[in-house]
Amino acid sequence: xxxxxxxxxxxxxxxxxxxxxxxxxxxxxxxxxxxxxxxxxxxxxxxxxxxxxxxxxxxxxxxxxxxxxxxxxxxxxxxxxxxxxxxxxxxxxxxxxxxxxxxxxxxxxxxxxxxxxxxxxxxxxxxxxxxxxxxxxxxxxxxxxxxxxxxxxxxxxxxxxxxxxxxxxxxxxxxxxxxxxxxxxxxxxxxxxxxxxxxxxxxxxxxxxxxxxxxxxxxxxxxxxxxxxxxxxxxxxxxxxxxxxxxxxxxxxxxxxxxxxxxxxxxxxxxxxxxxxxxxxxxxxxxxxxxxxxxxxxxxxxxxxxxxxxxxxxxxxxxxxxxxxxxxxxxxxxxxxxxxxxxxxxxxxxxxxxxxxxxxxxxxxxxxxxxxxxxxxxxxxxxxxxxxxxxxxxxxxxxxxxxxxxxxxxxxxxxxxxxxxxxxxxxxxxxxxxxxxxxxxxxxxxxxxxxxxxxxxxxxxxxxxxxxxxxxxxxxxxxxxxxxxxxxxxxxxxxxx
Amino acid sequence: xxxxxxxxxxxxxxxxxxxxxxxxxxxxxxxxxxxxxxxxxxxxxxxxxxxxxxxxxxxxxxxxxxxxxxxxxxxxxxxxxxxxxxxxxxxxxxxxxxxxxxxxxxxxxxxxxxxxxxxxxxxxxxxxxxxxxxxxxxxxxxxxxxxxxxxxxxxxxxxxxxxxxxxxxxxxxxxxxxxxxxxxxxxxxxxxxxxxxxxxxxxxxxxxxxxxxxxxxxxxxxxxxxxxxxxxxxxxxxxxxxxxxxxxxxxxxxxxxxxxxxxxxxxxxxxxxxxxxxxxxxxxxxxxxxxxxxxxxxxxxxxxxxxxxxxxxxxxxxx
Numbered sequence: 173x174x175x176x177x178x179x180x181x182x183x184x185x186x187x188x189x190x191x192x193x194x195x196x197x198x199x200x201x202x203x204x205x206x207x208x209x210x211x212x213x214x215x216x217x218x219x220x221x222x223x224x225x226x227x228x229x230x231x232x233x234x235x236x237x238x239x240x241x242x243x244x245x246x247x248x249x250x251x252x253x254x255x256x257x258x259x260x261x262x263x264x265x266x267x268x269x270x271x272x273x274x275x276x277x278x279x280x281x282x283x284x285x286x287x288x289x290x291x292x293x294x295x296x297x298x299x300x301x302x303x304x305x306x307x308x309x310x311x312x313x314x315x316x317x318x319x320x321x322x323x324x325x326x327x328x329x330x331x332x333x334x335x336x337x338x339x340x341x342x343x344x345x346x347x348x349x350x351x352x353x354x355x356x357x358x359x360x361x362x363x364x365x366x367x368x369x370x371x372x373x374x375x376x377x378x379x380x381x382x383x384x385x386x387x388x389x390x391x392x393x394x395x396x397x398x399x400x401x402x403x404x405x406x407x408x409x410x411x412x413x414x415x416x417x418x419x420x421x422x423x424x425x426x427x428x429x430x431x432x433x434x435x436x437x438x439x440x441x442x443x444x445x446x447x448x449x450x451x452x453x454x455x456x457x458x459x460x461x462x463x464x465x466x467x468x469x470x471x472x473x474x475x476x477x478x479x480x481x482x483x484x485x486x487x488x489x490x491x492x493x494x495x496x497x498x499x500x501x502x503x504x505x506x507x508x509x510x511x512x513x514x515x516x517x518x519x520x521x522x523x524x525x526x527x528x529x530x531x532x533x534x535x536x537x538x539x540x541x542x543x544x545x546x547x548x549x550x551x552x553x554x555x556x557x558x559x560x561x562x563x564x565x566x567x568x569x570x571x572x573x574x575x576x577x578x579x580x581x582x583x584x585x586x587x588x589x590x591x592x593x594x595x596x597x598x599x600x601x602x603x604x605x606x607x608x609x610x611x612x613x614x615x616x617x618x619x620x621x622x623x624x625x626x627x628x629x630x631x632x633x634x635x636x637x638x639x640x641x642x643x644x645x646x647x648x649x650x651x652x653x654x655x656x657x658x659x660x661x662x663x664x665x666x667x668x669x
Numbered sequence: 670x671x672x673x674x675x676x677x678x679x680x681x682x683x684x685x686x687x688x689x690x691x692x693x694x695x696x697x698x699x700x701x702x703x704x705x706x707x708x709x710x711x712x713x714x715x716x717x718x719x720x721x722x723x724x725x726x727x728x729x730x731x732x733x734x735x736x737x738x739x740x741x742x743x744x745x746x747x748x749x750x751x752x753x754x755x756x757x758x759x760x761x762x763x764x765x766x767x768x769x770x771x772x773x774x775x776x777x778x779x780x781x782x783x784x785x786x787x788x789x790x791x792x793x794x795x796x797x798x799x800x801x802x803x804x805x806x807x808x809x810x811x812x813x814x815x816x817x818x819x820x821x822x823x824x825x826x827x828x829x830x831x832x833x834x835x836x837x838x839x840x841x842x843x844x845x846x847x848x849x850x851x852x853x854x855x856x857x858x859x860x861x862x863x864x865x866x867x868x869x870x871x872x873x874x875x876x877x878x879x880x881x882x883x884x885x886x887x888x889x890x891x892x893x894x895x896x897x898x899x900x901x902x903x904x905x906x907x908x909x910x911x912x913x914x915x916x917x918x919x920x921x922x923x924x925x926x927x928x929x930x931x932x933x934x935x936x937x938x939x940x941x942x943x944x945x946x947x948x949x950x951x952x953x954x955x956x957x958x959x960x961x962x963x964x965x966x967x968x969x970x971x972x973x974x975x976x977x978x979x980x981x982x983x984x985x986x987x988x
Contacts, residue, residue, distance in 0.1 A: 513880025
């Protein structure tokens with residue numbers, strides 16, 4: 173094993189490997205930053221390219237697209253408040269507030285550094301502990317997933333906004349929206365009013381763009397010219413002192429993200445939100461979160477990237493993909509004649525370690541590529557409003573449309589945009605609604621699976637077979653109550669100032 | 670390898686240019702879109718990536734893969750059904766979406782009238798799988814346990830009326846047993862559930878399970894088809910399950926009014942793929958067979974499937 177690792181380590185140092193990885197990273201970043209184009213689609217389209225390349229070149233190329241794409245998603249979130257994926261929602265809060273203060277370059281820098289730190293650390297941890305993690309992955313199933321998702325929703329409702337009651341109302345609305353469409357378990361149509369367009373459910377992207385980007389545009393167009401003026405400044409780069417201040421947050425989020433990556437089915441959205449709320453809770457000045465706190469960006473970005481390493485574990489050790497991205501990677505491995513699974517490390521250990529080594533070095537390569545390209549991205553906000561606003565509106569509509577190429581999505585975009593503007597005037601935050609919507613589907617599915625597994629006797633099943641699910645469900649109200657008290661105290665303190 | 674394709678492409682283009690220019694524009698004169706009503710990374714996606722990277726050499730046009738998942742495959746199928754019948758929009762589907770769904774749901778299209786098959790690209794035979802340490806050594810052990818404890822055995826599948834659910838239902842019907850059917854989001858998560866011990870039994874495509882089978886993590890109890898796939902493992906007919914059970918046919922469909930000469934061009938191109946070395950190699954690595962079936966031949970199977978699935982759905986939903 174050790175000598176295979178050493179062989180693989182040196183096999184990875186090839187010029188063409190690094191070149192194609194760089195191409196993948198750059199391309200991924202570009203695609204990720206265009207709303208409506210997902211990293212997943214870019215990987216699917218470019219998968220055949222890897223068929224005709226050497227495995228140590230082709231697979232790092234795909235990994236580059238993946239890593240670049242996840243960071244790319246944070247660029248429009250920070251600059252124009254347009255998260256292209258659920259994973260970038262938590263970044264939008266503080267990232268765009270920083271842009272409005274004229275600190276967009278700083279926001280992009282901290283996003284880049286925390287993303288890469290989270291990714292790099294979780295990649296190394298994954299390689300070092302691939303077999304222990306593989307064992308740990310096997311401990312989590314739908315019952316635990318359902319309990320953790322429920323706990324996450326409670327934590328988000330209590331801490332993400334400023335008023336837990338309003339947050340809960342918005343979250344309930346989001347959960348309800350997630351029920352629209354064909355029931356994923358039973359195939360029954362719900363709240364579709366007989367319309368075929370609604371059968372597939374409400375699409376995420378028009379909701380994200382409508383709720384986050386359109387109200388921002390309305391605000392700029394409406395009156396706040398003064399804010400738009402400051403937003404025209406790119407600002408300074410990130411200082412080392414600021415990075416040091418964020419280091420504790422980045423480490424915490426990396427740990428949270430890695431742990432969440434181990435539980436199959438949780439994913440980046442939960443990681444980013446929990447990383448964010450944990451940072452807010454641990455902070456001495458939680459009132460600055462959501463108003464342009466670089467720690468907020470660091471917390472979200474480190475956490476959502478740290479998920480990546482552990483999600484590869486079931487693919488490599490069992491040959492079973494857990495999600496679409498790993499399914500595409502499986503295709504790339506298989507087309508190369510490498511069949512991931514228990515024997516892969518024995519038969520092809522050196523090649524696998526070479527690919528994993530390349531994956532780790534992709535982060536360092538990306539630090540360079542990202543650092544050099546951020547000044548260009550950051551300058552987007554310096555474009556005149558008379559050009560920038562129409563461009564953003566165009567991207568909002570184009571992005572909502574290309575996602576599924578369904579004209580109905582444009583109506584949804586307008587509807588959610590109007591809702592977002594009203595919610596802002598009424599001082600309701602839309603984040604809990606989006607989280608309720610994104611996590612509602614997986615929660616329902618996992619709950620339905622749990623019910624099927626328990627043969628209807630949920631309590632007996634939990635006690636006799638799933639004690640960890642029971643434990644999480646018991647502590648959930650306690651954590652919720654604690655967080656509620658804490659937030660109430662904090663807002664009292666900050667009001668007293 | 671790529672160079673050879675470019676050569677082939679150039680040669681074909683030159684030949685085409687050398688022919689007398691036809692009065693009507695020759696199909697295809699622009700890229701062909703292949704709609705997949707399923708998500709990224711699945712076996713249809715992977716198969717389509719292989720096809721679309723090689724078929725341009727025979728079709729003289731690019732093929733664009735478009736994934737339109739949603740509503741259990743209905744969204745993409747609907748898109749292809751309403752597209753112009755000019756051969757520029759094709760559907761890459763499978764028999765369960767194609768022929769079974771009509772009996773379960775109100776579809777906004779009629780699969781029998783709205784589509785004609787271009788070709789069956791290949792099919793994937795399924796197998797019954799248990800964990801390596803399972804007490805069930807043969808399928809008869811499973812049947813005995815299921816008869817004594819109806820509904821107790823947990824069967825992990827990839828979604829209602831999907832590629833794992835239907836053969837499992839057909840087996841339950843043939844042998845008069847019931848499993849507790851637990852849905853997962855795809856075949857991968859279902860197999861994970863088996864390995865974790867959440868489920869007692871599942872279905873899987875043996876060709877993609879070689880690694881787990883060799884290491885003894887999972888055991889095959891029976892495989893679909895009349896021919897023995899793995900030495901010592903019985904076939905479905907041998908365990909009392911007869912008929913077209915457990916085959917996922919990957920099929921390319923075109924809107925029904927597509928002109929016959931266009932269909933002919935497409936069928937010729939798909940047939941030519943079967944002899945291509947790169948295609949053979951990549952499909953072999955994906956673990957897929959190349960059991961090609963021409964459109965008209967597959968149409969006969971489709972008609973039989975429609976009847977068979979109707980009987981199955983009627984029986985299951987009447988309980």
